[in-house]
Amino acid sequence: MRFLLGSISIVLLLVTALLGNLVQMLSLLFYPISKKLVRKINTLVVYLWWSLCDICATNLCGIEVVITGDHLPTPEQALIIANHQEMPDILVILHLARQQGSIANVKWFAKYPLKFIPGIGWGMLFLDCLFVKRNWNSDKENILKVFSRYREERIPFWLVSFLEGTRAKPAKILKSQEYARKNGLSPLKHVMLPRSKGFAATLEGLSGLYDAVYDLTIGYEDRVPTLGSYFYSNVRRVHLHVRRFSSASLPAGDKERNEWVMQRFKEKDQLLEIFYRSGRFGA
Numbered sequence: 001m002r003f004l005l006g007s008i009s010i011v012l013l014l015v016t017a018l019l020g021n022l023v024q025m026l027s028l029l030f031y032p033i034s035k036k037l038v039r040k041i042n043t044l045v046v047y048l049w050w051s052l053c054d055i056c057a058t059n060l061c062g063i064e065v066v067i068t069g070d071h072l073p074t075p076e077q078a079l080i081i082a083n084h085q086e087m088p089d090i091l092v093i094l095h096l097a098r099q100q101g102s103i104a105n106v107k108w109f110a111k112y113p114l115k116f117i118p119g120i121g122w123g124m125l126f127l128d129c130l131f132v133k134r135n136w137n138s139d140k141e142n143i144l145k146v147f148s149r150y151r152e153e154r155i156p157f158w159l160v161s162f163l164e165g166t167r168a169k170p171a172k173i174l175k176s177q178e179y180a181r182k183n184g185l186s187p188l189k190h191v192m193l194p195r196s197k198g199f200a201a202t203l204e205g206l207s208g209l210y211d212a213v214y215d216l217t218i219g220y221e222d223r224v225p226t227l228g229s230y231f232y233s234n235v236r237r238v239h240l241h242v243r244r245f246s247s248a249s250l251p252a253g254d255k256e257r258n259e260w261v262m263q264r265f266k267e268k269d270q271l272l273e274i275f276y277r278s279g280r281f282g283a
Helices: 002-030 035-060 088-099 112-116 120-125 136-153 170-182 196-205 227-232 254-278
Strands: 064-069 078-082 106-111 130-132 158-161 212-220 237-246
Touching (some): 002 035, 002 120, 002 227, 035 088, 035 120, 035 227, 078 196, 088 212, 088 227, 088 237, 112 120, 130 136, 136 196, 158 196, 196 254, 212 254
Parallel strands (some): 078 158, 078 212, 106 158
């Protein structure tokens, strides 16, 4: 039964993603008339499709997301940082966003090649997401341009950044540990060192726009599932620990911001150590 429900979910999401692309492209016909109308159409498309992603995972396939940690006020403009293990991380974050009534505002830092992929990639092009090459010198101009658009057009956002830069696979964690030792940093066991320079620059670019940083730690029971096994196998529960830091509480200087985000990832590592021993975050 789970395999059938997972198959229905995957087909439904693929078909509706392409239909959503079609609606998004047709929305450009209204661009000369009203940019606001185009944005409203695309906001509705993303609201429906992101919501469908969560409905398929939690309602159709019955996956429970256990949320612990801080209470989040709503609505807020937020920068979200999270550990990144596999594609289902995205679905877990969407579940939280839907609970908070902000799912239509979710935006992503995504790898540049993704923009050329039909469905999710093409869709994100219409949503003021940021496609980056993981090189600040080449990414800076585009990132600041998008942030300027957020500011000028008052675009609401939940901007998600996976600061590790890629999925935390065992071989990549070993490389991160080696880098840490060479540079006098504490090696981490369950996560990789964050790209702190990009984080500090993001805070600077969003200055005055965001209310808080949400620090999310995602843990999977048994093993980390791929996107396929998340829908098809017997994944029943995912755990999400939430910490909220108001914008006013964050340090101002780049050096201090680098140290701040490094500390968050040390804490993530400790949280995941507890989780893998006990099956839950915290006592």
